[in-house]
Amino acid sequence: MYYRGSAxxxxxxxxxxxxxxxxxxKWVKExxxxxxxxxxxxIAGNKNDLGDIREVPMKEAKEFAESxxxxxxxxxxxxxxxxxELFQKISRFSCLFVPSV
Known part of the structure; x- marks a missing residue:
């Protein structure tokens, strides 16, 4: 129910x-x-202003997203x-998959 109708x-x-x-x-699996x-x-990696204390390598996250x-x-x-930019990307990507009427 939580996801129904979500674009x-x-x-x-x-x-x-x-x-x-x-x-x-786990959320992706769900x-x-x-x-x-x-x-x-x-997938959004937040707090990139704190890159000096990063624990998640960007490469690892990007590869997961691509997978x-x-x-x-x-x-x-x-x-x-x-x-x-995040929402613009979502908007552009969503437009590619709008079903024709």
Whole structure:
């Protein structure tokens, strides 16, 4: 019920906490099992302004996103970095899969 009618899902993890990335993988599994088949998934690594204490390598997160055909971006909610870009990517990707009427 939670996912019904959803066109997109943004799953966010904290780049400074490896545990949050592991939890993200569980959310992706849940979404794939119970969400709409055609849902657009975006993986967002937040807190990229704290890259000096990063625990999740960008390469690892990007490879995971690619393996599930998800959008990937790193953001900083604090500094408003790539937040708008995230939603623009989702919008562009969603437009590619709009069913014809």
């Amino acid at each position: 997109a899902a943004v799953i966010v993890y904290d780049i400074t906490k490896l545990e949050s990335f592991q939890t993200l993988k 979404l794939k099992e119970h969400g709409p088949e055609d849902i657009v998934v975006a 599930i055909a998800a959008i990937f971006i790193e953001t900083s909610a604090r500094n408003a970095v790539n937040v708008e």
